[in-house]
Amino acid sequence: MAMQGAVRTERASRALDILRIRRDFPLLGQTIRGKPLVYLDNAATSQKPTSVVDCISRFYSSENANIHRGVYQLSERATAAYEAARCKAQRFLGAKSASEIVFVRGTTEAINLVANSYGRSVFRAGDEVVISGMEHHSNIVPWQLLCESLGANLRVVPLDASGTLLMDEYERCLGPRTKLVALVHVSNSLGTINPVKELVAKAKERGAAVLLDGAQAAPHMPIDVQDIGCDFYAISGHKMFGPTGIGILYGREELLKAMPPYQGGGEMIRTVTFEGTTFAPPPSRFEAGTPHIAGAVGLGAAIGYMDGIGWELIQGQEAALLEYALTQLQTVPGLRIIGSAESRAGVVSFIMEGVHAHDIGTIVDQEGVAIRTGHHCTQPVMDFFGVPATARASFAFYNTIEEVDVLIGALRKARKVFG
Amino acid sequence: MAELGDLYQQVILDHNRSPRNFRVMEDAQRVAIGDNPLCGDKIKVYLKLDGDVIEEVSFHGSGCAISQASASLMTTAVLGRTADAANELFRMFHDMVTDPGQGEPNRKALGKLVAFAGVREFPARVKCANLAWHTLHAALDQQAEPISTE
Numbered sequence: 025m026a027m028q029g030a031v032r033t034e035r036a037s038r039a040l041d042i043l044r045i046r047r048d049f050p051l052l053g054q055t056i057r058g059k060p061l062v063y064l065d066n067a068a069t070s071q072k073p074t075s076v077v078d079c080i081s082r083f084y085s086s087e088n089a090n091i092h093r094g095v096y097q098l099s100e101r102a103t104a105a106y107e108a109a110r111c112k113a114q115r116f117l118g119a120k121s122a123s124e125i126v127f128v129r130g131t132t133e134a135i136n137l138v139a140n141s142y143g144r145s146v147f148r149a150g151d152e153v154v155i156s157g158m159e160h161h162s163n164i165v166p167w168q169l170l171c172e173s174l175g176a177n178l179r180v181v182p183l184d185a186s187g188t189l190l191m192d193e194y195e196r197c198l199g200p201r202t203k204l205v206a207l208v209h210v211s212n213s214l215g216t217i218n219p220v221k222e223l224v225a226k227a228k229e230r231g232a233a234v235l236l237d238g239a240q241a242a243p244h245m246p247i248d249v250q251d252i253g254c255d256f257y258a259i260s261g262h263k264m265f266g267p268t269g270i271g272i273l274y275g276r277e278e279l280l281k282a283m284p285p286y287q288g289g290g291e292m293i294r295t296v297t298f299e300g301t302t303f304a305p306p307p308s309r310f311e312a313g314t315p316h317i318a319g320a321v322g323l324g325a326a327i328g329y330m331d332g333i334g335w336e337l338i339q340g341q342e343a344a345l346l347e348y349a350l351t352q353l354q355t356v357p358g359l360r361i362i363g364s365a366e367s368r369a370g371v372v373s374f375i376m377e378g379v380h381a382h383d384i385g386t387i388v389d390q391e392g393v394a395i396r397t398g399h400h401c402t403q404p405v406m407d408f409f410g411v412p413a414t415a416r417a418s419f420a421f422y423n424t425i426e427e428v429d430v431l432i433g434a435l436r437k438a439r440k441v442f443g
Numbered sequence: 444m445a446e447l448g449d450l451y452q453q454v455i456l457d458h459n460r461s462p463r464n465f466r467v468m469e470d471a472q473r474v475a476i477g478d479n480p481l482c483g484d485k486i487k488v489y490l491k492l493d494g495d496v497i498e499e500v501s502f503h504g505s506g507c508a509i510s511q512a513s514a515s516l517m518t519t520a521v522l523g524r525t526a527d528a529a530n531e532l533f534r535m536f537h538d539m540v541t542d543p544g545q546g547e548p549n550r551k552a553l554g555k556l557v558a559f560a561g562v563r564e565f566p567a568r569v570k571c572a573n574l575a576w577h578t579l580h581a582a583l584d585q586q587a588e589p590i591s592t593e
Contacts, residue, residue: 382509383507383508383509386565386567387447403480412485413483442508
């Protein structure tokens with residue numbers, strides 16, 4: 025009894041913390057179609073706390089200048105703010121050095137950068153890229169383009185019926201021609217958390233480089249790229265409470281140093297003459313043109329905000345939401361959850377017998393509930409499970425148990441409309 | 444404010460549950476494909492023509508309730524009409540579901556198709572309602588490429 029009481033107290037105290045935290049996100053307080061907004065599409069993009077919005081506003085109001093060129097004080101301040109964000113990103117990902125942090129537009133650009141720079145310099149005809157059956161299109165298409173242009177081959181590690189990567193199949197896919205393994209850390213459509221440390225170790229045994237797509241991992245769990253042992257790690261700012269249009273590519277220093285530029289332009293050069301150009305060292309080599317300075321600064325503020333909340337609360341709340349949602353969803357008649365991996369994040373895909381995902385999306389929207397419907401940029405996952413589309417609820421720490429109840433109520437309504 | 448009942452009218456739910464003229468037509472003279480891959484809506488429209496008149500029409504495929512019911516009701520509405528009359532009905536249907544300034548739809552001309560008048564309040568779903576009609580148009584026009592309303 026004492027134990028149960030302690031659990032209840034912990035829950036109640038967390039609920040209070042969450043209500044306080046929600047005040048940091050003004051957007052969450054609005055009504056949609058006359059109902060309180062229930063935002064459950066965090067895997068698509070997260071909402072932004074006031075501190076991030078204010079930080080961007082402050083940057084443009086008082087610090088804005090181009091970076092790395094002006095000798096005047098304002099430019100020095102802007103440069104300092106931009107580089108301070110790089111240091112925050114370095115600590116956030118556990119990178120050895122800030123020069124291993126390249127600012128990009130997002131995870132998609134980070135992967136394209138690696139495919140075009142590392143890929144084109146290392147791959148020869150007949151070499152292989154290994155990906156998995158649960159990749160987002162952004163971790164499929166860049167490799168297809170690379171393979172097509174160089175005559176390289178794409179190998180795909182299959183999943184089991186729960187949406188878990190088949191480890192023995194993975195090992196079979198790793199061969200003497202495997203130059204790079206590109207895997208998602210957390211699946212955006214199934215919620216599966218891949219055992220990245222083990223996957224990296226097996227690739228390393230065979231001498232392959234490893235890129236991890238961490239877009240869905242970074243908002244939900246601490247990342248330590250040195251502990252994981254990967255060569256590249258890609259994340260998007262907007263999925264972790266930061267602005268859109270900014271992301272991070274972590275690249276191991278030795279690799280970045282050896283890689284040719286991705287785009288040419290200002291900022292990434294050392295000297296330019298019409299006879300030839302020498303390039304700046306990383307990370308500047310990969311940041312051609314004026315970068316998204318305010319975005320990087322805003323992302324730094326988002327990291328600061330997450331630090332302030334702390335992983336204990338973030339992970340505690342998300343685990344509680346996931347457990348409750350999984351239990352409650354199963355009580356809705358005709359509802360089937362797609363993806364049941366043992367290790368999973370707060371992303372739940374589901375279908376309802378006789379009701380198309382888009383009809384579910386429209387009906388729950390009437391109750392103020394925002395969920396994603398469609399293929400979630402993972403068409404091969406949809407094909408594997410034999411469904412045209414799913415509905416997907418994805419949680420962040422600012423969601424509440426009561427919001428899960430609203431979702432369940434809205435789904436029951438959808439069930440009723442369609443009989 | 445748009446109500447759910449405006450979109451999911453009984454006639455739409457009924458045609459979604461039991462679509463009319465839902466079959467593959469092996470000996471069709473005209474076939475066209477409508478494909479909205481982002482939605483996961485995909486249908487084929489089959490036609491047999493007698494001169495300019497739609498003598499037989501059927502569809503097959505899968506998708507959301509709006510796209511399926513729209514295809515079903517469309518087949519019942521265009522059967523026996525000339526290609527020109529079917530295209531004219533398409534124009535009226537299209538105006539009804541896309542243009543908020545349309546006011547009251549022409550109930551006499553549109554018949555049961557007025558069930559889709561509520562779609563205009565749900566802009567994200569207009570492409571679902573229109574898919575079958577664009578596909579019919581492509582079949583009448585003998586377009587070989589799959590069409591999309593996304």
